[in-house]
Amino acid sequence: MSEQTDAILERMDDSVRVITLNKPEKLNAWDKPMRDTLVAAILKASKAPEVEAVILTGAGDRAFCAGQDLNEGKTFDADRAELWIEEWRTLYNAIRRFEKPFVVALNGIAAGSAFQVSLLADFRIGHAQSRMGQPEINSGIASATGFWILREMLGLARAIDLVQTGRILDAEECHRLGLINEIVEREAVMPRALELARFLAAKPKRAYAFNKQRIAAATQAGFDETFELARQIHRRAFEIGETQAEMAKFFDRKG
Secondary structure, three states: OEEEOOOEEEEEEOOEEEEEEOOHHHOOOEOHHHHHHHHHHHHHHHHOOOOOEEEEEEOOOOEEEOOEOHHHHOOOOHHHHHHHHHHHHHHHHHHHOOOOOEEEEEOOEEEOHHHHHHHHOOEEEEOOOOOEEOHHHHHOOOOHHHHHHHHHHHOHHHHHHHHHHOOEEOHHHHHHHOOOOEEOOHHHHHHHHHHHHHHHHOOOHHHHHHHHHHHHHHOHHHHHHHHHHHHHHHHHHHHHOHHHHHHHHHHHHHO
């Protein structure tokens, strides 16, 4: 049975909760209502004994998620930017602290904050057109949190490359770097994600949870430092006004 909100869809597939970002007309770009709804869904799944694993995916066939909805961000001032960073901390922490299997089914592009969210999951399944990248610099957004996640995953040199160029990686490069765990046919992405989620859910549950606790603890100091610096960086950026101006230019170019 499906439960629908404005922002996401939720359904159960046996013991797996499938959460779908549900704004395909905006490439599933997220704003505060979507983030809040997603956090609530993850926390609910965490506590529900009938949920043994979660899959996160996007509606449509173009995007998992295009990242921040720039229509929202272009209106921020410095105070709102600080609150914005705390909202991301809440979402990222909900995923990091989720002790059951968490799989991302990459039905399309994952950009910016969506790239980061996908990397916080346990595993990522994609297809040949599942591109990923950190193009935030192109919209005037500093990649304060993205840099940390990419450095943890790929090392310093590649993190610098991705945050400073803003380039989008094709599926083959993502797979080669370990950012996408498996590439399958487009129509097989969700079936394979479900298969993997059930495989992981069949592992001893406490051992799986303890492993996730250990992984989170190993990166906690960097996580905390990152969000404190991100709060400061984005406050300064939105005080200067370049970020809002670049977001507005994006819409000018589209128009």
